[in-house]
Amino acid sequence: MNPGALFGGVVLVFVLTQAAGQALSDLTFTDVGMDYVSLSWTAPADLNITGYRVSYQYSGGPQTGLNPPPAPEDTTATVQGLYAGVEYTFTVTSLGEDGEENGEISGTATTAAxxxxxxxxxxxxxxxxxxxxxxxxxxxxxxxxxxxxxxxxxxxxxxxxxxxxxxxxxxxxxxxxxxxxxxxxxxxxxxxxxxxxxxxxxxxxxxxxxxxxxxxxxxxxxxxxxxxxxxxxxxxxxxxxxxxxxxxxxxxxxxxxxxxxxxxxxxxxxxxxxxxxxxxxxxxxxxxxxxxxxxxxxxxxxxxxxxxxxxxxxxxxxxxxxxxxxxxxxxxxxxxxxxxxxxxxxxxxxxxxxxxxxxxxxxxxxxxxxxxxxxxxxxxxxxxxxxxxxxxxxxxxxxxxxxxxxxxxxxxxxxxxxxxxxxxxxxxxxxxxxxxxxxxxxxxxxxxxxxxxxxxxxxxxxxxxxxxxxxxxxxxxxxxxxxxx
CATH class of the missing domain: 2.60.40.4100 (Zona pellucida, ZP-C domain)
Structure with a gap:
């Protein structure tokens, strides 16, 4: 996927982290409002996932984790309580049987003005x-x-x-x-x-x-x-x-x-x-x-x-x-x-x-x-x-x-x-x-x-x-x- 791809007026930048040749993919921002962003992703069918971690931060700000995080079978999430007109970086990390990271994908989206x-x-x-x-x-x-x-x-x-x-x-x-x-x-x-x-x-x-x-x-x-x-x-x-x-x-x-x-x-x-x-x-x-x-x-x-x-x-x-x-x-x-x-x-x-x-x-x-x-x-x-x-x-x-x-x-x-x-x-x-x-x-x-x-x-x-x-x-x-x- 082109790192500069344009989805619904929001420029996305993808950084992929692979684990054992497998990784999460297709991070998409499905809905963007003044105070929220909804996102989805794709997980390989043969990747053993016991949980997810979704984190987000704006430039110079603290990294915050979504609580509660998505369930192991989910591939969507909505982050709320964001500031209007601010660019955020979102990272989705999948966790294996022992809590180890086995997949990761990141992208940026800017909330509506x-x-x-x-x-x-x-x-x-x-x-x-x-x-x-x-x-x-x-x-x-x-x-x-x-x-x-x-x-x-x-x-x-x-x-x-x-x-x-x-x-x-x-x-x-x-x-x-x-x-x-x-x-x-x-x-x-x-x-x-x-x-x-x-x-x-x-x-x-x-x-x-x-x-x-x-x-x-x-x-x-x-x-x-x-x-x-x-x-x-x-x-x-x-x-x-x-x-x-x-x-x-x-x-x-x-x-x-x-x-x-x-x-x-x-x-x-x-x-x-x-x-x-x-x-x-x-x-x-x-x-x-x-x-x-x-x-x-x-x-x-x-x-x-x-x-x-x-x-x-x-x-x-x-x-x-x-x-x-x-x-x-x-x-x-x-x-x-x-x-x-x-x-x-x-x-x-x-x-x-x-x-x-x-x-x-x-x-x-x-x-x-x-x-x-x-x-x-x-x-x-x-x-x-x-x-x-x-x-x-x-x-x-x-x-x-x-x-x-x-x-x-x-x-x-x-x-x-x-x-x-x-x-x-x-x-x-x-x-x-x-x-x-x-x-x-x-x-x-x-x-x-x-x-x-x-x-x-x-x-x-x-x-x-x-x-x-x-x-x-x-x-x-x-x-x-x-x-x-």
Missing amino acids: AVLNTACDQGTMELSIPIAALPGVIVTSMHLLDPRCGATITPTHVILSTHLLECGTIRQTLADKFTFVNKAIATPVVSENGAIRGRNFSRSFQCEFIRRFDITQRREVLYNIPPPSVPIEIEGGNNSLIISMNMFTSADFSDKFDSVDFPLQVTPADRLHFGLGVDSPLDNLELFALQCVATPTLNPDDSPRVSIIQDGCNIDPTLEKNDARSGEKALYYSVQAFTLPNAGDNSLLYIHCTMLVCFEDDSDSRCSEGCVPARGRRQAGSVTGEHRVRRESGKEHDVKISQGPIITKTGKEKETGSTFPTVGVAVGAVGVLTGVLMLIATVVLVRMRPGLVTRKTAKDRAGLDNYSFQVWGKRKPNVPSPDTQ
Whole structure:
């Protein structure tokens, strides 16, 4: 077997130890979660086995034995209580009549990353952590910076919420940008004999906003800075993929703007460069830009609304696609900067894109159709219901993501701090929270293999009326817990 063989998105490395010409073989990781790994192996029929020993450890950590160990007739085991996103080495050893080792096999597997959900809405911030990502932690002890602000425990998650100015939340201000930071804190499990298992848990989360004066409301409004990436957990397993939208500094798409660079300041003479992407262990996916629009808030249905891409067709006459860089899983576009008509703050806008993720081998998918104007699609649907039936089968799914805010400044305007009077703070992008939550909760891809895991992390950012995600893991730490101090 190839030592670099790939099983369900987990790279396995095998080290075989033979005994008397015989050895265990075919070590396979059949299921990988945030806090557990299931494995199986093959034992020779003529090998006398009276017992097994299964041990595991992460880099720099202690070696731990599975207790109770598998029975002599078993060739499967499940190790639980692991840390999320950590690479472990597993060793299965068979024992002979006198307890001697007569077979051994080893391999490595990385547990699934923990997906944290941070949401800010109507002046509040909330963090949701999967309980499976908290082994060795007393979840009932979890609290925010103010110990009086405890957690709500559900069967699957620990939820911490607070007002932006309560529970010890720290506000950081830089010009017209506000960042609100808090922490999820918990203590490790202590056994009755005094043994401590686990580590002190401390995880920061935050929300970022910019302040703009809205003429129509006659007061200042906080607009959020949305995350560039959205990890999505796939139903029915521990699989996930990452949908991303990034703004780039130039037409060569080599450098991305980071969260600290927003709001982007542009002039009408500039071009906006943005890229769309999907990251997944699956190789047979393709990405299709179904729709891109611009609105003055994080609500893609807000008004005024300018269409850039509609039904897969380029609507804006200045839109250009970089075919050289684009591929099946990534699309790159440039469009001339613009302002929105009849908006309270017509210089500020967000770009929202609806993307379809399809399987390349599905010739009936919407992705394979390309540009089809709305009227043409309705006519085609009236002739045959074949496409409609197939699309309802779950082979393609749409995902919405946003980037911004972007401020288009005229030549007379200068990059200065706010000169507007503070007459109260309102909340921008009202009403998009429920739609985004429902969309993310219903995204499903079929034919996912067990054991697939996210390959890279998303920005640890959160936004008003928008769901952001933090992903910890995919690393080889000296200490296993996802603590931050």
